Amino acid sequence: MLRIENISKSYGDKNLFTNIHAAIGELDRIGLIGVNGTGKSSFLKVIAGIDDPDQGEIKHAKGYQIEYIAQEMDLYEDLTVIEQIYYGESEQMRRMRAYEQALLNLEKEPENESFQEKLLQLQQKMDQAEAWEANANAKTILTKLGVTAFDKKVHELSGGQRKRVAIAKALIQPADLLILDEPTNHLDHETVEWLEKYLQSYRGSILLVTHDRYFLNRVTNRIFELDKGNLYVYEGNYELFLEKKAEREAQEISDEQKHRNTLKRELAWLKRGAKARSTKQRARVERVEEMKGKKFDTKKENLAIQAGSKRLGNDVIDLTEISKVFGQQTLIHDFSHQIIPGDRIGIIGPNGTGKTTLLNMMAERILPDKGEVKIGETVRIGYYTQDDEDLDGDLRIIEYIKEVAEVMHTADGQVITAEQLLEQFLFPRAQQWSYIRTLSGGEKRRLYLLKVLMHEPNVLFLDEPTNDLDTQTLAVLEEYQESFPGVVITVSHDRYFLDRIVDKLFVFKGEGEVSVYYGNYSEFLETNAIPKQTKAAAPKESKPAASVKTKKKLSYMEQREWETIEDEITQLESRLTEIEQEIAEAGSDIGKVQPLFTEQQEVEDKLEEKMERWEELSLLKESFESGK
Missing domain, CATH: 1.10.287 (Helix Hairpins)
Known part of the structure; x- marks a missing residue:
């Protein structure tokens, strides 16, 4: 068991969490929930021993092993894939690493007798350490994760491949606690589903942050919620958490009302003026003063998205036999489709097959090699890109938003100021004059989303919007898109998000083939589960x-x-x-x-x-x- 005792952490002037307690038991599967900026990643780093708490301590048995995968992968650039995943100081890892190096040396000089002798010795040590199963398991995991170039250097890998290597490395290391910070980012649907099933039978405990609500619901058996510096613990998965959180908030409101009624009666008694200065009366006065100072956490900060959009005509986007090739790879071949008002389209497929390329062609950021992309005259595109926009850290939050507009007009004719919009996006007035560099990664993404919506688009492109956005922001974004009068086209690996918002799919199958499926992601899986x-x-x-x-x-x-x-x-x-x-x-x-x-x-x-x-x-x- 790992015990979290009275830990607190601040970042600058912001208190992330204060005096929190919890425990992680054997085979716990814990999902960590919280709005971006509440300190989820900081909490994980403190548990992993990467960062120190301002006060309090983390206690566990000697030899308790923790394996941690951060959002930004910390890999050794000059190691090969196979060397990277065997990195570690356990006896088994050291022997496998030595064995791999001996194999490499012998491949370079197959006639070298000393190398041959060394390999034989290490094979015996592998037998003694019972490392063959772990060795085969490592390669199976890599293959399932789609990493097959075992001899490639880490610096030669794409972002998605690096993520897979980091996950494989963590999964094969012997660990009592596996900590995962957004493990599903940059993974395609098939890989996410494999990881989901693998973690269900993982031998250690798991603590994870993820935006993927299907993943969260199926993997976890406990939920930790960080909310306004407090940690709330719920038994059960994400579905049960939602029910129990609603019950907790209702109970807090009830308790606050009871407290007010009691205080009102006590004040009325004092005002009636019992003249005796008895010890009993003094105690009652002190109790009233104490009741006045008691605070309840019933004021909820709810994210709200209100946005207008310019009028959209009948002509939106026409794709006529478009093709695109990069190097030797055909991404899109002779794809045609007419996008019409009201369309809600999801784009799915393995990484690297051309999904973002299609968005970029429709946004006229790149041109097709052949074919035509025709944009309607009334179309106004808002493009939320996968890569972080270069946010100037020296700009204040309010200045960044006012670069677009001072006010925004909503669909029902209201005029909302930039300050009011920021408040709706959980940036209170006191924070709006803070510098962007003080924000967490998730808060920056939320701020960037607001800027895209402030352009009042009528066609919204979303490239991996679920990466780095918390579950509350995603839920509100889903509700916003239900009433959005324009067209929404999104690339996403988030199954729940796709089920909520799309009714049509562009399915990338590789080698330039793109098909159209009418229905959401779950319906697609039912009829097109696996090609084989x-x-x-x-x-x-x-x-x-x-x-x-x-x-x-x-x-x-x-x-x-x-x-x-x-x-x-x-x-x-x-x-x-x-x-x-x-x-x-x-x-x-x-x-x-x-x-x-x-x-x-x-x-x-x-x-x-x-x-x-x-x-x-x-x-x-x-x-x-x-x-x-």
Whole structure:
């Protein structure tokens, strides 16, 4: 167990949290909730021992291991991927690292007898440390996370690849507590879903911050909420947290009302003027004074988004056979679509397939190699980009907003000043003259979002809006888009966000192929779960569902298939076991491991197909025998 005892932390003049207590037990899965700027990342750093609290302490047993993944990955630029993930001082990590270095040396000089002898010695040490399973597990995790270039230097990797390496490194290190600060940022849908399932069976405890509410709900069993310097602890996942928080706030309001009624009665008693200066009366006066000083946390700061938009005509954006190639990679090939008023479009697909490129072409920031992008005359685009706008830290918050406008006109004709808008975005008047450099990363993103909306767009482009925005801001942004009269087009990996706001998807499949799906993300998954499964299921879908019930007996060929299918399943299962053993024995030999991973996937697919066919034949056989 890790104990948090009476810790406090300030940043400049701002108190982040004060005198908070909590405990993290074995196998806890804790989600940390709070509006941006409340100190979530600072709290995680204090727990991880990266930062010191102003007061209080973190207590845990000697040898308690904490692994921490920050939003900004702290990786060693000159190490290879395989060296990076084996970084650590545990005995197992040191032996695996030495083994990997010996392999590298022998690859360079395969005839060097001293290198050969060294490798044999290290293989024995790997046996003693029982490190082969961890070695194979590391490479499996990397493959699942989409990192296959094990010999690449870290500085050669993209931001998304670096994130995956950092996650893999943390997952294979032996740890009692795994701390994750926005682990789903820069990961595509498939990878997020894999990570979600992996963490559900993780052997240690987990403390995480994430904007992905599906992820949060499915992984956690406790919630810590940072709110106005206090830490509230809830048992249960995110769904239960929402219910219990509403109950807590209702109870606080009830307690405040009871307190007021009691105080009112006490004051009335004093005003009636009991003349005796008794000890009892003096105590009552003191109690009234104490009651006057008591404060209740019932004043809630709620984020509100009010924005207007310019009139949008019938012509919005027409894409006609557009194509785009970068280097040797075709991102978009002959894609056509007409965007109309009221569209709510999500853009999904693996990282690096061209999603942001499409947004940039529609915003006329880059041109297609061929085809045409035609923008309607009344279109006014507001573009919230994925990369941080270069916010001038020497500007004050109010100055940054007033660069756009002093006031904004809402859809219902109201005029709202810049100061009022900042208040609605949880920047109180006292903070508005602070410098931008004093803001947290999430607060800067919220401020940038306000600036985009102040342009009063009628077509809103959102590129990964869920990165670095807290769950409260996202919920309000979702509500805002429901009443937004214009067009919304968003690139997002956040499944909940997509389900809330879009009714159409542009699906990037790679190699330039982009398809259109009508529906939200969950509906898309139901009908297009995984391409390989769709292909395997296609022959079955062509048969009427009733055929299993109406067919009288197995055909000759089906009977022969039934007699052999169980043996085939057994053989496939045996081969899977052999492959897993071969992967473990191959260690870090990339030339051997990669083909084995490929074969493993192929065998798993065949096994799944055979199992489905076995069930189908079983139903046919049972139906025939029961009908005799």
